[in-house]
Amino acid sequence: MPGAGEQVERESPRDRVNRQWHEILQETRVAQTGVQILFGFLLSVAFTARFDDLGAFDRTVYVVTVILGAGATGALIAPVSIHRFLSGQRMKDEVVVVAGRLMMCGMVLLALTVGSTLLLILHVVIPGLLAEVLVGIVMLWFVCCWYVLPVWLRNRAEPKGGEPLDG
Secondary structure, three states: OOOOOOOOOOHHHHHHHOOOOOHHHHHHHHHHEEEEEEEEHHHHHHOHOOOOOOOOOHHHHHHHHHHHHHHHHHHHHHHHHHHHHOOOOOOHHHHHHHHHHHHHHHHHHHHHHOOOOOOHHHHHOOOOOHHHHHHHHHHHHHHHHHHHHHHHHHHHHOOOOOOOOOO
16 A cells, blocks of 8 residues: 555656656746846846946946846746757657756756845945845845755655655
């Protein structure tokens, strides 16, 4: 009799890769929305009246932030493009692996974009070291929520036989 966490029926390799692809698409939709809204905001900042008042540090942070946002946008939209180009080529296994890696890269870039955006905004609003400290705390929160917690949960849930629960 299977335990609470075990599957009653094993899925075929094809069913598994199809399920993984659909999961990646759902995850991509969430991440793409966030990065596109943030990137759109960043692009508009340079055209505001206050932008001319920014010092060299803030302008540098802005440029780095826009570049990070562009990189995140590219990485998070890439799985859709890859799928479109390779659709019907019987390469879904490879597409799922590459798309998963691009999603992880995109999430790192998105976290850095959020952190840089916070730094830009807080540095303008709060003088002194407090802006950097607050950004550091937020970035630590991102690392814990987005990376440490999932790794901890995965390690805790791995079966004793070494076979991954969901690869």
